[in-house]
Amino acid sequence: VRADADDDDNELAARAASGDRRALETLLDRHADRIHAICRRVLGHPEDALDATQEAMIAVARGIGRFDGRSSFTTWLYRVSTNAALDEGRRKSRRPVPVEELPEPAGGGSSVESRVSSRIDVDTALQSVPEEFRVAVVLRDLCDLDYAEIATVLDIPPGTVRSRIARGRRVLAEVLGNPDPGDERPTDGDTP
Amino acid sequence: VTDDPTTDVPDQPDERDEHVAELLEVPPLDDVTRRRLVSRALEAAGETGATDDDETGAGAPAAAPRGRRILAVAAGAVAVIAVGAGVISALRDDGGGSGSTTVAGRVEDKQAEGAAPSTGDSGEGLGAAEAPAPDTEPASPRASANAGPIDLGDLGDVGDTARLRATVRGALAGADPQTRYLQDSRATPCTAAAPPPGTSAVAVGTGRDQGTPVVVLVVAEDLDRFRVLRLDPTTCAVKSDDEL
Numbered sequence: 001v002r003a004d005a006d007d008d009d010n011e012l013a014a015r016a017a018s019g020d021r022r023a024l025e026t027l028l029d030r031h032a033d034r035i036h037a038i039c040r041r042v043l044g045h046p047e048d049a050l051d052a053t054q055e056a057m058i059a060v061a062r063g064i065g066r067f068d069g070r071s072s073f074t075t076w077l078y079r080v081s082t083n084a085a086l087d088e089g090r091r092k093s094r095r096p097v098p099v100e101e102l103p104e105p106a107g108g109g110s111s112v113e114s115r116v117s118s119r120i121d122v123d124t125a126l127q128s129v130p131e132e133f134r135v136a137v138v139l140r141d142l143c144d145l146d147y148a149e150i151a152t153v154l155d156i157p158p159g160t161v162r163s164r165i166a167r168g169r170r171v172l173a174e175v176l177g178n179p180d181p182g183d184e185r186p187t188d189g190d191t192p
Numbered sequence: 193v194t195d196d197p198t199t200d201v202p203d204q205p206d207e208r209d210e211h212v213a214e215l216l217e218v219p220p221l222d223d224v225t226r227r228r229l230v231s232r233a234l235e236a237a238g239e240t241g242a243t244d245d246d247e248t249g250a251g252a253p254a255a256a257p258r259g260r261r262i263l264a265v266a267a268g269a270v271a272v273i274a275v276g277a278g279v280i281s282a283l284r285d286d287g288g289g290s291g292s293t294t295v296a297g298r299v300e301d302k303q304a305e306g307a308a309p310s311t312g313d314s315g316e317g318l319g320a321a322e323a324p325a326p327d328t329e330p331a332s333p334r335a336s337a338n339a340g341p342i343d344l345g346d347l348g349d350v351g352d353t354a355r356l357r358a359t360v361r362g363a364l365a366g367a368d369p370q371t372r373y374l375q376d377s378r379a380t381p382c383t384a385a386a387p388p389p390g391t392s393a394v395a396v397g398t399g400r401d402q403g404t405p406v407v408v409l410v411v412a413e414d415l416d417r418f419r420v421l422r423l424d425p426t427t428c429a430v431k432s433d434d435e436l
Contacts, residue, residue, distance in 0.1 A: 037218035041218065141212040
């Protein structure tokens with residue numbers, strides 16, 4: 001199914017590269033959620049993620065004319081999205097965060113509130129994961145790319161991908177499983 | 193932190209961690225946001241053509257950072273405030289008019305942003321709260337002439353306050369003061385009747401709060417303090433009043 005989808009994407013990308021605006025629109029619409037998800041998890045902030053998503057989509061729209069099909073469209077898309085998120089993160093790191101942009105504390109109680117709280121915990125935990133590890137984990141576990149694909153997207157050796165994912169998951173599990181430094185609750189996941 | 197692939201890495205199979213995958217799940221974008229993102233991307237590409245020279249296609253974001261966009265909006269707000277009392281008075285005289293807005297009508301004109309730094313290194317983004325006084329950004333002549341509120345369009349589900357803030361900020365960040373000021377005759381009655389004393393309506397949109405239609409009104413207390421109100425579209429009664 002995924003191969004079929006990739007073929008369809010590549011065909012659309014080829015048409016878009018030759019100036020078919022409808023094909024480009026279809027591609028952007030089809031992948032908007034995925035681009036946003038990458039940006040959201042890499043950045044951990046909803047507004048920054050939307051900004052990065054917009055930048056990525058503009059980069060795709062402007063760069064599609066040079067897409068030559070040597071790599072798959074999705075690989076190229078993931079690279080664009082990842083770089084857009086990292087660029088936004090660098091801009092974000094240079095500006096102060098207004099108090100009102102900080103996540104509002106979520107109360108316990110209802111399942112909805114618990115889920116919100118859990119999501120905030122995930123954002124907080126992800127920000128504890130070094131950026132290069134975080135990106136690798138996002139591409140593996142959120143986007144379901146295999147190590148070879150991630151290596152292509154990030155332009156690093158597969159062994160480094162493996163290392164980054166393992167370390168990223170470990171940090172994430174430690175932070176999520178033991179949010180209080182004084183709390184000795186066991187962690188799940190792949191913490192040794 | 194070491195990045196050496198040969199050290200201290202458990203030999204694990206190349207498998208997705210389903211637990212992490214579940215944690216990382218992100219809800220899909222709402223249709224309005226998705227369409228807006230797509231439209232702006234197409235618009236931006238159409239204005240400049242495929243000119244991105246970065247091999248990855250990603251290192252050269254074309255749009256201005258949010259701070260610059262908010263700055264432009266703030267400039268528009270100044271124009272509105274500058275004519276404040278007269279505008280509100282005029283809107284009161286008008287009384288009616290349709291508050292309906294369309295997303296299609298809100299496709300952003302990115303021309304001003306097209307000239308923004310393309311490297312992403314020089315964009316000094318500023319949040320709305322710390323945007324400087326917009327004396328470096330000329331207020332739109334059209335804004336001064338029309339002096340209507342900024343058209344935020346349909347904001348979708350605005351029932352959650354945090355989401356409402358984010359949505360309004362996002363809409364304001366994408367607002368174009370050159371084209372998106374409502375004509376007085378299109379303003380909803382609430383833009384005239386609802387602003388609390390000492391404030392001016394600077395933006396208006398529509399949305400749904402738990403399925404019930406609401407008017408979303410952004411009012412300015414001064415140049416950098418804004419509040420966002422949810423109003424009953426029929427009575428203009430204020431249902432909520434939050435700092436933006």
